Amino acid sequence: MNTSRAATRRLTTAQALVAFLARQYTERDGRRHRLIDATWGIFGHGNVAGVGQALLESAEDMPYLQGRNEQAMVHAAVGHARQSRRLTAHAVTTSIGPGATNLVTGAALATINHLPVLLLPGDIFAGRPADPVLQQLEVPYAGDVSVNDCLRPVSRYFDRVNRPEALIPAALQAMRVLSDPAQTGAVTLALPQDVQAEAYDWPEEFFAERIWRVARPRPDAEASAQAAEALRASRRPLLVAGGGIHHSEAEEALRAFADATGIPVASTQAGKGSLPYDHPCDVGGIGHTGTATADDLAGTADLVVGVGTRWSDFTTASSTLFRSESVRFVNINVTSFDAHKMAGLAIVADARAALEELTAALTGHRVDAAYTAEYRTAKAAWEERVTGAFRAPDPDARPTQAQVLGALDALVTGDDIVINAAGSLPGDLHKLWRARSADQYHVEYGYSCMGYEIPAAIGVAMAAPGRPVWALVGDGTYLMNPTEIVTAVQEGVPIRMVILQNHGYASIGGLSESVGSERYGTAYRHRAADRTFTGAPLPVDLAANAESLGMRVIRAHSVRDLRRALAEARAADVPTCVYVETETPDTVSGPPAAQAWWDVPVAETATRPSAVKAREEYDRQAAARRRHL
Template structure:
């Protein structure tokens, strides 16, 4: 048969849409599924529009409508990423949000949020505008002209902080690109920030899309089981250990493995200490819960860690705060077993590995350890340590005089007395993360929401919005100091606009209190850490700045409750919890330190030579501490 006589091929059904319209429709049809429960992957899109996305993704969101893709209006691009990350963490990484920006500063404002998401292994989809793919208008407004690479744009700054990056320069390239993007977003071992840079002319270009591109897709979140050989080796190590310790990381929460951890601990008596991301893996009053571990850990957790002969890491990255910069796990014969879905984390600390889902691995270990329990004397020892530490917590929280100005730990004590089991407490930076890690009594798996992978000032308020969106029934508390508040109060406007009853606890301490304390300890003499006028000698040692942050929060639309005393603080927190509007509780604290001191070291290098006495003394202390560091080999 000649080519001219062949029958025509059946036409393929297509939809003619712009690239942006097709992208929005595709994202609306993506779902995750774990344990038989389905979740919408991209639950909404945050956006600030400029010339790089207003006629592309902006028009596509308008045309799709709220039922297809809910739109959220942000005030700062970094904050929009924080809100999406807060949402994703609250939803156990099974659902997240997208963020669209224009080119130029809108796009580069995403970098900090992207780094936070990737470091914390939390999924977020970034959709920044980009230059013209056709180069028809070149250079355009806000375009970076690189001298030796014409294909470089400011969006390339997102490459090192994204788990996956692509620039979609042709309509048909969107199909493989966005499929790969969703694969990474839904992979528990690979997830983080995913960036699709979208040239603004390509966003608006029409294409005939195959209808199957828009069919519902379900991305199943696997629970890989441990390798039988690795499982048997881990079980032998635990049975042989006399002083084992579990270090619970964020992977316990991501896998929803809290019940499996509790079952293993109830059966074996192995105690649990938690990282910042893992706090709440056991309820605070469980007899085997030792609280936080490491530089900001409890006395009992760090004492047990120093004497442990086997450390079982579950879903942890072993950051420097957790290991006290390599000085915490001090027994010469200490060994490690790491249960982690990410091989790169499982192999840390020269550990025997269980590369698997946290819940699947813990359940399998429980089966292998049937009938095994740690020695009764070991249990009695760490339980006595728990009781001793609880008295420390009570002393830090207690206020003897209701008419006194509260200390920061008394602020936490007042909040502790008000919160319910399902309330969510959010923090990220300053001195509060250390106090919370040591002292907070986590009552449920999602209550303790401290971002300490990137410890990003400005995270708390937008994250509170994301958490409130993800869990509208929860009471959400964003805790910030004055330094963090000044970094990013803008999303208060969003909370007011969306009628989200986020509670803000704003602690005024006239500067960077945490870094001030650190500066003093390393010979920096609190240089540049106080919010004060300049004195006659040019230093920032004059009177405190006459700023009124409570008035600022009120001007952005929040209800504000000012508390000057411990008694007023208790009343204000109770009133805020009952309020159905965004509410700020403003309190100025007594600067006297009342938190328990650090139980373990943290390596912040000190000047090796200096003329000032404080730095010379700090270096001598540093040399003594660093000598204790050891690397597991």
């Protein structure tokens, strides 16, 4: 009779979790990556003696990063994961209560964008020694609900570890979801504070190195054959590159496909850069914020191949973009849910694997030369419009936002990474930015979260050391979340930040005007005598604020100043901010207007003439909507 016992290690639950996380790896194409590369944390009573103590003991195995805002920590982790092609992620730990609920926005962003992040919020006592305890949400009909339950709908996996031994299956499930390209997003392990500190005899096998292989699912042969047949029969095909191209590292496969077939390639916000802007087949961004070239092609396309896209309303111009009666769709996506959208032929597969097989199946096929000449001529005309928007005739004048982008465009190389998420900048960037490398363009537009840019820049810079990383922020976004400037200074991460001061919510101001709401409540101004916000601009000095947080600041008052400041910032080895007050595009040449519609419902009845007129335009545009069945 064998009475020997398997080897065990006595650790607290928190200590066991940290030791486990330090030994998890992903592997794709024979390259191994650490799955949880670091842990962000803000400590409170709900995690300081549990996860906090465990991180202290494991400092050599698990790097700790000190954040200032819980939401921002998630943004930093998400930026790192995107730059790492989803093969590496960060964990984020917080206390129970407001620290935990501050995670919700970041979790939603991660899950919507299919980007991995592990959330480790403290939770109320599992043993209920007192009821209620500090920061406990009392729900009369359920004793097991805590504020952490608000993370359930924005997490791809959620578990509450109420006993030490329950950590083993929970942790394994968490790693499975984080490393699965079809399932990944925010993963939450809620950790009751008493359980974090409770000791248990853990099996040594739990701490063995574990490799989570990230597969490249091959496409179904019959579906690939049908797609190839449809492409051969198509006269006006168009490929739409989504974020899945980047996640799959499929850029070279896409280039080979485009080179072989001549099929034009448009890109979503997440997919921009899938081809460099000067590739002959690249026709730029598509949809409401897209180029005239891409949107015109979409309107006449008879076959659209979507690769790694969720087909959001911005991409489809709220279901008005693809106007041909004969248009059909092929969707290549690693998730079945997205592959079956638009009533398309679904190819549930890895983007790179599917494109490689589709290219092989189309050997010898190329689109008609007249179609190629048409879209290349249109692209050349669009590039002239971009050059015009970037041009600044008077170097001593205050720049427009487009001219700020032009000055940056003239400076950067393929090494630079440009980050943005919200406001009017995503639209200008999608239309105008000339992406020179696969990962230069980093615009978070799945959730379009104000306050993402600065912390995300830190995460990206940590994943791409030595490369210039630019966070482009408007004044509205800056005021939402500047706190991680302190983290960049503390960690010595030389992010470059450009603050564009336009005294309000420029994007929503323009939208408000277009829907008849007359820019109400969108300007940062004093109240006038009539109590409207139409007085003088607020005397807010964001440059001084950034400087007070430890950042080096360079003020630019003109286009000439701006060019000098951007060059100085690019060469800096400390966190550096370029502050510029922009001119409105009303008085000078600005970016081209939206090339396609976006559905924002307008008041059906109103007394103000602006709203009545806007409703008439809304009804006209909405009449073009269609369901692709």
